[in-house]
Structure formats: structure tokens, C-alpha cells
Amino acid sequence: MLRLENICMAVNGNNGESKEILRGVNIEFKSGKLYAITGPNGGGKSSIAKVVMGIYRHSSGHIYFKNKEISEMSVTERAAEGISYAFQQPPRFKGLTVSDLLKTAQPGLDNMGLRKSLRDVGLCPEDYLDRDLGPGLSGGEMKRIEIAQVLVRNAAISIFDEPEAGVDLWTIQRLIGIIISRFKGNPDATAVIITHNENVLPICDEIIVVEEGLIRDRGTPAEIWPLIREDIECKKRLECRGEMGYEI
Numbered sequence: 318m319l320r321l322e323n324i325c326m327a328v329n330g331n332n333g334e335s336k337e338i339l340r341g342v343n344i345e346f347k348s349g350k351l352y353a354i355t356g357p358n359g360g361g362k363s364s365i366a367k368v369v370m371g372i373y374r375h376s377s378g379h380i381y382f383k384n385k386e387i388s389e390m391s392v393t394e395r396a397a398e399g400i401s402y403a404f405q406q407p408p409r410f411k412g413l414t415v416s417d418l419l420k421t422a423q424p425g426l427d428n429m430g431l432r433k434s435l436r437d438v439g440l441c442p443e444d445y446l447d448r449d450l451g452p453g454l455s456g457g458e459m460k461r462i463e464i465a466q467v468l469v470r471n472a473a474i475s476i477f478d479e480p481e482a483g484v485d486l487w488t489i490q491r492l493i494g495i496i497i498s499r500f501k502g503n504p505d506a507t508a509v510i511i512t513h514n515e516n517v518l519p520i521c522d523e524i525i526v527v528e529e530g531l532i533r534d535r536g537t538p539a540e541i542w543p544l545i546r547e548d549i550e551c552k553k554r555l556e557c558r559g560e561m562g563y564e565i
């Protein structure tokens with residue numbers, strides 16, 4: 318359904334020199350599957366998602382969606398084709414309410430649907446529907462609203478960039494439960510979760526490991542989990558000892 322062929326992408330580094338952050342990425346996402354993308358910080362996971370969405374432009378290679386080359390399409394055109402992306406760090410839109418955002422994502426949403434979409438991500442509709450999407454919302458609240466707007470889109474392929482990041486433990490379980498129940502075994506929907514979460518990785522249909530701008534490994538959880546478990550457990554132990562500043 319979505320195919321990346323030999324995707325390379327470069328950005329301008331601090332010294333003005335071009336830095337290649339994707340170095341020939343080949344991936345195929347098939348219909349009805351749940352994929353995980355994982356790998357070390359700075360490996361290129363979010364960049365792959367942004368290239369697919371059209372937020373970043375690749376310097377060479379091809380992207381095919383439903384057998385159509387989409388490289389020249391804008392973000393809006395790709396969204397209309399059925400690609401949806403929940404940012405790792407959701408953008409804020411001062412002057413727009415939560416309700417406006419959800420209705421833009423899914424114009425057909427009625428009042429009940431609007432309220433349910435917020436309850437699904439653990440937010441009380443009464444408290445949030447009229448809130449402004451400016452700096453008044455916390456990072457975790459923004460994250461949940463971002464996930465809600467991707468879920469209501471019902472896109473052919475939905476990409477969630479670290480849905481667990483910055484979200485409290487109780488809500489993580491709930492969000493993961495919703496994403497899994499919506500996408501696991503659903504022949505009509507494809508999802509890609511960029512994650513380091515040890516509860517999510519083993520239940521995906523396929524795990525793709527991205528490192529240094531390349532696909533390092535890909536395979537079923539049975540094939541890949543033993544290769545990455547040690548890295549993830551090691552990071553978790555370091556984090557528990559307060560030696561790392563981020564969540565796993």
C-alpha cells in the first residue's frame with residue numbers, strides 16, 4: 318500500500334554543510350498490518366514519517382501510495398489521499414479550539430463522535446472541547462488531542478510518532494489499548510507506531526529497526542525482539558537509575 322524506494326534526505330547542518338539523515342531507506346507497508354518502527358534517538362524514525370507525510374522533502378528516491386507516486390504531492394494532498402501523521406511534538410494552533418481541530422480532521426463528526434473521540438484518549442469533553450490549542454495546554458494534553466485527531470480521520474494509513482512520549486502511565490496503557498484494538502487484525506486499516514515501548518513492540522505484526530538513517534533490521538517480533546530486547550532493557554535500567562533523561 319505504501320512503499321518507500323531508496324529514500325535519501327539531507328538537511329543543512331550547523332556549519333552550513335549538508336548532512337544526510339536518510340541514506341537509502343526501503344520499506345513496504347502492507348494493508349491491514351500494524352507496524353512498529355524503533356531504534357536509537359536520532360536514527361531517522363521521525364524523518365521517515367515526515368518524508369511520507371510530505372513535511373520533509375527527500376532528495377532522491379520514490380514514494381508510492383496505492384501504486385501512485387506521491388513525491389510531488391503537498392501535505393494536504395497526501396492527507397486527502399489517506400495518509401495521517403500524529404507528531405512526536407504536536408504543533409500548537411493559537412486561536413483554534415480542540416473542537417475546531419477535530420472537526421477539521423473529520424468534518425462528518427457529530428457531537429457524540431466529538432465527545433467520544435476525547436473520552437477515548439482519556440480527556441473529559443466538557444473540559445476540553447472549547448480549549449484553545451495555544452500554550453495553555455500541557456504537553457501530555459496536546460499529545461492526546463493529536464492522537465484523537467488522527468484516530469478520527471480514519472485514514473488508510475495512520476502513523477503515530479511515539480504516542481507514549483510525555484503521557485502518564487495510566488493513559489499510555491489506555492492509548493495503546495485503543496490503537497491496538499483499532500488496528501490489530503483490521504484488514505481495512507494500516508498503522509505505523511514509532512515506539513520504544515516494550516508492551517507495544519511484541520504485539521505488532523512487524524518491527525522495523527532504524528539506525529543512522531538506514532533500516533538496520535526488520536522482521537516479526539519473534540525475529541527482532543531478541544535482537545533489541547537487551548538494548549531496551551539496558552536503557553530502562555539506566556533510566557531507573559536516573560542516568561538518562563527520556564522515557565522508554
Ligand SMILES: Nc1ncnc2c1ncn2[C@@H]1O[C@H](COP(=O)(O)OP(=O)(O)OP(=O)(O)O)[C@@H](O)[C@H]1O
Binds near residue numbers: 358
Ligand atoms: N529539520 C532538521 N534540521 C536539522 N537536522 C535535523 C532535522 N530533522 C532531523 N534532523 C536530524 O536528523 C537526525 C534524525 O532525526 P529524527 O528526528 O528523524 O530521529 P528519531 O529517530 O526520530 O529520534 P528520536 O528517537 O529522538 O525521536 C537527527 O540527528 C536530527 O538531529
Ligand SMILES: [Mg+2]
Binds near residue numbers: 362364478
Ligand atoms: Mg523521533
